[in-house]
Amino acid sequence: MSQQQRTVIIDDTTLRDGEQSSGVAFNPEEKLQIATQLAAVGVPELEIGIPAMGDEEREVMRAIVGLGLPLRTLAWCRMTAYDLEAARGIPVDMLDLSVSVSDQQILHKLGSDRDGVLQRVGQLVREARDLGYEVCVGCEDASRADMDFLLRVGEAAAMAGASRLRFADTVGVMEPFTVRERIARLHAQLDLDIEMHAHDDFGLATANTLAAVAAGASHINTTVNGLGERAGNAPLEECALALKYLHGIDVGLDMRRMPQLSKLVEDASGRTVAWQKSVVGAGVFTHEAGIHVDGLMKDRRNYQGLDPEELGKSHQLVLGKHSGGKMLRRSYRELNIELLDWQVPVLLSQLRVLVTATKRSPQAEELMDMYLALDAVVPDTLSAVSLPLGGA
Known part of the structure; x- marks a missing residue:
């Protein structure tokens, strides 16, 4: 399939990973406004929150879904029974069930082993499917994972009923050449949609996202203005226009609405957009x-x-x-x-x-x-x- 014929779905996570940026806290009205403007721009998927955070978070998530926006919604959960129970009844389309896949995090964060991770995937994906949700298995710290094991995680996810695998460069240590190689392998060997989740610690989040698309990724995570933990995530505005201008892939967004959305997120987050910030900075033209x-x-x-x-x-x-x-x-x-x-x-x-x-x-x-x-x-x-x- 040529690049021009490909469809790339933006799954924007401003309301989840963007808000995880240190010191950022959207109030309910701001979340509803951001969701509405993301829909107006034409973003097809939104990750709208973390059910395990509590009743207020769940109520805001229900309110966003209740807007009836023309898009699909996701909730982010740890791959645990507690988080899955917290998501029960929230009317989102998909759950992103996230689990550590690098040996570093499996041992030193989960206190588990590879077999334990595979067991979690098989059990909790099935339980989420039984609750009526589509499932994306989020592979936390995939960039530092053993690729053979990552493939085993993908196979277990597909067998349990997941439809998507998220490759998360959680600590932002990847570069485009390695991204392309790894995503191409996942795309070739797994019967799953592949989603790229890039962090910008070395200023490569957009480049890594483009490399993932070139290798076969069908979905990409973005945030408005690149908001997110530490150095942030792949910016929505950069990815959308780079795909269009550099790869001939039009993701179907109305970018004339982007400056207004950028300003809304700037104000709500309290994070000033730099004068020379690509695409949305005041001085870029x-x-x-x-x-x-x-x-x-x-x-x-x-x-x-x-x-x-x-x-x-x-x-x-x-x-x-x-x-x-x-x-x-x-x-x-x-x-x-x-x-x-x-x-x-x-x-x-x-x-x-x-x-x-x-x-x-x-x-x-x-x-x-x-x-x-x-x-x-x-x-x-x-x-x-x-x-x-x-x-x-």
Whole structure:
């Protein structure tokens, strides 16, 4: 199957793993708003909470399902009888039953062994199926697991009635080449959908997610703004647009709604989105350097990899230290001033001093003050002045 024909399902976990980010706590109204806006963007699956957290969590989960949003819902549970009982009666479509699969966590977290894990999988997946839930077996710390054992876990999950296996890079230690190799093996040998759950500890969550898709993963976990424990999870906005632009896989989202969703999650989480954060940062379509501005003014495709219109935005040209003559002339035309040739290098020199001192673009009154001060400059003394390296 070609990449263009493939379907990749986004299972967004902002409301679960995103909220597990240290210090983040959504109130019920915020959870309902986030779920509603995720649905408006077109996300097809949401992991909406952890039933074992208590009655309030379960009530909010029921309320989200009660919204009747056009999407599927999941609940996250540890693979224990206690968590399964806590999920009983919550009207989600699927349970993610999570169990440690690395020897490190099996021994030092569960206090068990490999046979004990396989026994849990066989028993609890069947019990969840008997309760009427579809089941995804979440393989915690899969990135540090023995692959032969991970395949045995997958086989036990499929035999017990699970339909999906989540490969969790829980501590964020994978890179794309190894991800592709391991996901390809799982995809080839297991009769299960494969879901990638990536963490961003080395800044590779999006790259690892794309590698998993290239290897056959049918589902991916994301969070809005990359929210999540430690360095966060694979960002929804990055994965959706990278799949579309770089792999030709359109996941069917209305990305023009993404800035609004990003702001909602930013406010609700209290985690400020960096100015240069890819896709949703305030400055990602802002240009200052002279050669870039010149190229964009000629044809925006000269310096455009991602079309800002995809997000309902546009390129922003700003005046700064690395600006050239064309941007300077344009800025003064907005003040109804047409610069003479000799004035351009003088003003550019003064501009560089100003923005270096203030760490910002000049204000209109500052540009006007610089222009009026040109009366003190004698053109004949400017023969040695040249344009700065910013270019035209």
